[in-house]
Amino acid sequence: MxxxxxxxxxxxxxxxxxxxxxxxxxxxxxxxxxxxxxxxxxxxxxxxxxxxxxxxxxxxxxxxxxxxxxxxxxxxxxxxxxxxxxxxxxxxxxxxxxxxxxxxxxxxxxxxxxxxxxxxxxxxxxxxxxxxxxxxxxxxxxxxxxxxxxxxxxxxxxxxxxxxxxxxxxxxxxxxxxxxxxxxxxxxxxxxxxxxxxxxxxxxxxxxxxxxxxxxLGKVYGNRMVDVAVTNHKLEDRALRIVGDLTQLDRDATANLLERSGKSVKLALMMHWSGVDRTEAANILAAHQGDLRKAVSAAAKN
Structure with missing residues (x-):
């Protein structure tokens, strides 16, 4: 041995x-x-x-x-x-x-x-x-x-x-x-x-x-977990706080935006910052391998 x-x-x-x-x-x-x-x-x-x-x-x-x-x-x-x-x-x-x-x-x-x-x-x-x-x-x-x-x-x-x-x-x-x-x-x-x-x-x-x-891999924006899975009350509250903090929307407007995005923090932020609907936001993100910062920057140039 x-x-x-x-x-x-x-x-x-x-x-x-x-x-x-x-x-x-x-x-x-x-x-x-x-x-x-x-x-x-x-x-x-x-x-x-x-x-x-x-x-x-x-x-x-x-x-x-x-x-x-x-x-x-x-x-x-x-x-x-x-x-x-x-x-x-x-x-x-x-x-x-x-x-x-x-x-x-x-x-x-x-x-x-x-x-x-x-x-x-x-x-x-x-x-x-x-x-x-x-x-x-x-x-x-x-x-x-x-x-x-x-x-x-x-x-x-x-x-x-x-x-x-x-x-x-x-x-x-x-x-x-x-x-x-x-x-x-x-x-x-x-x-x-x-x-x-x-x-x-x-x-x-x-x-x-x-x-x-x-x-x-672009799953973080700043130091926020923008790809967090909204699977329980704690994580939904976290998602609302992330979107609210980054957009400066009130709680009701944040909840509405998150709901329209299909409870995707990344899509919600993309929709808000670029003024596009959920489908277009998803397409832009996909074109940039899910990197929110790159996707928002590209959308602003168009």
Whole structure:
């Protein structure tokens, strides 16, 4: 059996060596100090994250898909990020997908042994017909997960863009991928428990990757989620506030505009700013790949 004690994520943290002797307040303080390291780790990885955003946006523009794949906590974080894309950006569910070793059952019940099966990772990629326009983000805190390695290797064979997101340096685990996102937060407060800092920094990185990609795809105007899916009262209220803030219309006029747009924030804004009906607004947006700023600018010139 391969030993993994040399990995950064498995080291003993000297700052929490007496963890079992600390008061509750002291435990919180140790965590707070250690969690601060996630921010600097993101800063160190910013160039690689930026490249991952650009490559992902390019692929999705060409009709490709973005896949997160992992086991345990890493896989669950990928599934979570993927699940948030449809309500936030009105993306079809197939555009961003999370693949977790063990499937849906592993979301709520530990199935860590499944991470050791390299061929299962290969099969997960094959089953989804992943190809050259797709992007695979393999997530593995300790970097050695065979399931993730298998998935990334199969993805490379198929011409997909491959991204490896891990919390160990290249000197400890090397992998042949297009982009390495190394999130080096150091040893955990509880030695080896990568659901802690490693999980936190991975969540941060996935937030940046998916949101940045959607920004590049024109699904954001300023810092507003203009492609928000109006599927419940909270999101309808948010849609009304976005349209109202950007148009300076009162609540009733905003509600009327949103209703006429089919409850599409982007269409409502396009209709208001360009003075066109819903069909024409949709046509102009489609001609500019859904980028509201470009579509409004083009309409103003005509």
């Amino acid at each position: 391969e030993t993994r004690g040399h990995l950064l994520t498995e080291q003993v943290n000297p700052n929490s060596a007496n963890l079992d002797q600390l008061s509750a307040l002291e435990i919180v303080e140790v965590f707070n100090q250690e969690d601060a390291k996630t921010i600097s780790a993101i800063a160190e990885a910013k160039a690689d994250l930026a490249e991952a955003i650009e490559r992902s946006a390019t692929s999705l523009r060409q009709g490709g898909r973005l896949f997160y794949i992992g086991a345990g906590t890493s896989g669950r974080l990928g599934v979570l990020d993927a699940a948030e894309c449809p309500p936030t950006f009105c993306t079809p569910p197939e555009m961003v997908q999370g693949i977790l070793a063990g499937g849906e059952a592993a979301l709520v019940r530990s199935s860590e042994g499944l991470e050791d099966i390299y061929s299962d990772g290969e099969q997960a990629i094959a089953d989804r017909g992943i190809g050259e326009h797709d992007v695979i983000v393999g997530i593995a805190a300790g970097g050695t997960t065979p399931y993730v390695h298998g998935a990334l290797a199969e993805g490379r064979k198929r011409g997909a863009t491959t991204i490896f997101m891990t919390c160990v340096p290249k000197s400890q685990v090397e992998l042949d991928v297009d982009i390495n996102v190394r999130l080096l937060v150091g040893p955990e407060v509880l030695a080896g428990s990568t659901r802690l800092k490693a999980g936190t920094v991975t969540k941060l990185a996935l937030n940046i990757l998916s949101t940045g990609t959607m920004v590049r």
